[in-house]
Amino acid sequence: MNKTNEQAKFFVNKLVQDLAGMNFKIVLCPPFVCLSDITEILKGSNLHIGAQNCYYENFGAFTGEISPVMLKELNIEYVIIGHSERRHIFGETDEMINKKIKAVLSNGMKPIICIGETKEEREKGLTFCVIESQLRQALFGLNEDDVRKIVIAYEPVWAIGTGIVAKPHQAQQVHMFIRKLLEQLYGQEFAQQIPILYGGSIKPDNFLGLMIQPDIDGGLVGGASLDDQFVELAKIASWLV
Template identity: 50%
Template sequence: MRKALFLGNWKMHHTILETKSYFEKFLRLLLKHNFSDRTVGIAPPFTSLFYVHSLLKETPVKLCAQNAHFEEKGPFTGEISPLMLKELEVEYVILGHSERRHLFGEGDELIQRRVEGVYRAGLVPILCVGETLNERKEGKTFERVETQLKKGLAGLKEINPERIVIAYEPVWAIGTGVNATPSQAEEVHNFIRGLLEELYDEERAKRIRILYGGSVTPENVNELMREPNIDGVLVGGASLDPEKFFKICSINL
């Protein structure tokens, strides 16, 4: 049984003062409930990680990071190593997000090195894959997703399936308000599950969680989560509002 995973990606939003206000509201809502059947996490900006770490102590909310370098240390100006994140008890790291790929030019080889470095450090990499609108129109969705997935996981031959997460994020649905339909998302999630079986084996493929990301809201999350191969959601804009993100995290499973 795969435990549902709800992760909020704040991207470049929320100062420390805004973060304090956010968690006052979010934790007040969340801690009234026993969510033992799901995992909830938030990825704030790097400048807030230390502060958020202090807020999340004694809570079930997992601390996540939005990226990481592949080396433990070195002359890499502006980068953050997996060991630095581990020191702050970060558990999940988002890698290969479409914004990193398309806005900052990160290719499959670099993302693969990041995935391997994060995994080897004992953190959980969340490998993001997804096609552009043109690729979908040209019928290249599966081709693009397969390339990104196989190259991204190329350095991990033997894995603990509980320590790998895949996130399918169609680029055309991120921040646009246009969401893939549940059937469109499930079609790709099922395809990814088959690829994971090819890479590893059926048993491990069944245990790896595959998230959906792309304009997830309290209004569409229920339908998405009814699909058999959607194991959770990676939430962008809606996670910036504590009440909206709580509604997403608290749906009936």
């Protein structure tokens, strides 16, 4: 919940110039009120557009919510679903997240599915149990064609907005677990095709160590996406492509 529409337009116009020619996928997910204008700015650029959330019904008496149909009309490509703040501040359940994922897919967009454990769950040794439960419930009822369209983001809740970042080996350990679980469900070749991002206090000084891990395919960037740090992160990523 950052940047007014005018601030967002100014920032993204600069990003279009600064990130031109980057040969990997960069997705911007501004607030809902900015989506229409930002989509226009990104036309013809190498940058892609996503939304931060949506509801699972296409229309109805759900005051204050945004439907996937509304997003699709704006040519939104990606929708973040199940972010830890949605889970822990707004009380979204695994069942609700599964419904949202299905709604996004049925409207021709791609969900970025966030999963991750709290500090208490990690300290109790429950990290892998939580990750498996969240992922299995997120993917419940999806066929292989659906799963080919998803992106998974591992976000340890204890690292989001805290300045604490998972050490590269900690993040890799969980990403490898996610990849192995996908292999069990869909096969090894299929699992290698699913992007798994890391999110949680990513900064230019820790991004390279994360990105060189074999099962980390990119980053879901929070606070560092609001200023020139984002361009620095993109330059780091470009070294590895």
